[in-house]
Amino acid sequence: MTGTNTGGNALCMGATPAPRKRGRPRIGQGLDDAHLLKGALDAFAEKGYDGMSLRELGRRLEVSHALLTARYGSKEGLWFAALEYALGHAAQGWRQTVEDPALDDLQALRLGIVHQIVFAASFPQVVRILNHEGGVDSDRIRFVVDRFVKPLRPLVEVRLNRLQDAGRIRPLPYEVLHFMVVHGPGALFANTVESDLLGAHPPAGDHAVWRHAEAVADAIIFGLATPPAAGTTPK
Structure with missing residues (x-):
C-alpha cells in the first residue's frame, strides 16, 4: 500500500520562482524537476506509456527533447523518475504512520x-x-511493487495481524486490503469522466479532502471491525 506524508494539508507552498527567460532552457539550466515530473505523470496517465513520447512531452512542457533525454536518459527513465517522485512521498507517509509507537494498531491503520x-x-x-x-507484466509495474509495496507490506502486516489475532477485526488477506485502499477510494479522483457522468463532485480543497478521507477510512474500518460479543458494551 502507499500513502502520503501530509496531514490536513495536501499541498506545500514554496518560494515564487523567478520568471523564466524566453525560449527553451539549455540542458541543465532552469530545470524544475517537480514541474517536469508532474507533467510526465499527467501525460502518462492520459496517454499511457506506449502512447506518450519524450518529444510530445517536451512540446507539452515547452522544453527540448534533448533536455529530457539528458536528464532522464529515456522515456522509461522518465517514467521511473515520475513514479519515484510521487510514490516516494507516499511510502514515507505510510512508514511514519505504521512505525509510530504512540498509535494504537487500529488508529495506525485508519490514519494510513x-x-x-x-x-x-x-x-x-x-x-x-x-x-x-x-x-x-513489465519492468514498470515490477518496479512499483518491488520498490514501494513489498518493503511496506511487513510493516503494515504487523499491525494487521495483531488486530486479527486480538479479534478486533475480521480476517482479511493483506492483498485484499491493498486493493480496497489503494485503488478503490482513489477512483473518485482518477476517473474524472466516470465521476462526471455519475454526477459525482470530488471534494476540493485540503480540508474537504481530509474530511472525505476520514469518512471513507471510517467506513472501511467499521466494515472490518468485529461486532461486540452479546451482552457486552461497545467501548
Whole structure:
C-alpha cells in the first residue's frame, strides 16, 4: 500500500520562482524537476506509456527533447523518475504512520488509509497509471511493487495481524486490503469522466479532502471491525 506524508494539508507552498527567460532552457539550466515530473505523470496517465513520447512531452512542457533525454536518459527513465517522485512521498507517509509507537494498531491503520486517500486526491494520475500498468507484466509495474509495496507490506502486516489475532477485526488477506485502499477510494479522483457522468463532485480543497478521507477510512474500518460479543458494551 502507499500513502502520503501530509496531514490536513495536501499541498506545500514554496518560494515564487523567478520568471523564466524566453525560449527553451539549455540542458541543465532552469530545470524544475517537480514541474517536469508532474507533467510526465499527467501525460502518462492520459496517454499511457506506449502512447506518450519524450518529444510530445517536451512540446507539452515547452522544453527540448534533448533536455529530457539528458536528464532522464529515456522515456522509461522518465517514467521511473515520475513514479519515484510521487510514490516516494507516499511510502514515507505510510512508514511514519505504521512505525509510530504512540498509535494504537487500529488508529495506525485508519490514519494510513486517510493518508492514502489524500495522496490519491493529490496525485490522481498515479491511480490511473497503476490501473493500466497493473494489468500488463513489465519492468514498470515490477518496479512499483518491488520498490514501494513489498518493503511496506511487513510493516503494515504487523499491525494487521495483531488486530486479527486480538479479534478486533475480521480476517482479511493483506492483498485484499491493498486493493480496497489503494485503488478503490482513489477512483473518485482518477476517473474524472466516470465521476462526471455519475454526477459525482470530488471534494476540493485540503480540508474537504481530509474530511472525505476520514469518512471513507471510517467506513472501511467499521466494515472490518468485529461486532461486540452479546451482552457486552461497545467501548
